[in-house]
Amino acid sequence: MNDPDRLTLAGLTELVHHGKRIAMVTAYDASSAALADQAGLDIILVGDSAAMTILGHDSTLPVTMDEMLLLTRAVTRGGRRAFVVADMPFGAYQTGEDEALRNAIRFVKDAGADAVKLEGAGRTLTRIGAILDAGIPVMGHVGLTPQSASLAGSYKARGRTAAEARRILDEARALERAGCFAVVLEAIPAQVAARITEALKIPTIGIGAGPSCDGQVLVWHDLLGLTRGHVPRFVKPYADLGATVLDALQRYAADVRTSSFPDESHTYGMPAEELARFESQIAQGRAERDFTKALRKRD
16 A cells, blocks of 8 residues: 555546546456556456355355455555555445444555445445545445345346436435545446536546446456356456366366376476485385384284
């Protein structure tokens, strides 16, 4: 967090001011964060999507604060440049301002995050206010909010009626007034996202929200072709690492079972005289054990 090369809020604002798009990706471990840094990503989101991509759950709801802290620590160790945002998991802020503030502080103080992200508006606004009062930057999130998707009844796109689109716009404006430095727009019509981006002074980060947002975010596993099962229509896979990894594992298993691996190029040797000394020690030890056994039989 104190790394002088770390991108700051001021730096992010400067990017948008100069008309540059913010490139954001989720990551959950040190090696992924390091790769995101090398690729020049601006923001790493330690997403509660880890519940599904890393921990194998069917939704984002089961992931805990302790699990998210563990992942965030790994990301901040591996990343040096990207601005790190930690997702506040379900249950970490819904119960009230005190709990929200306590958990946000843990993300910054104990895990090295630069900011936190909360979903929704409404009652979330008071939680955001408490966190901002402590000097912790907050990113908002409207549209499809996975933590409340079960309440809405589906993971389908939001804002496809005039009334719902207006509600999302109002929520985004409320998040800006509350002090959020940016807002994620998830799974809403491109036209609606364009109007929201136009209406706000803070950057919008789209995920399934069209090209007019100030930046874009995708889930690591989705964009690299590592996701099992359904992939949202808004995802553009940039690789098929799932197939590559599967092929590598299958070839490894076959080599092990046929004794093709390891071969001499993958093993260590030792000087001949040391090997002879080692073998002599073994032979001497075996002789001593045999002698001891013979004495016991005589007794």
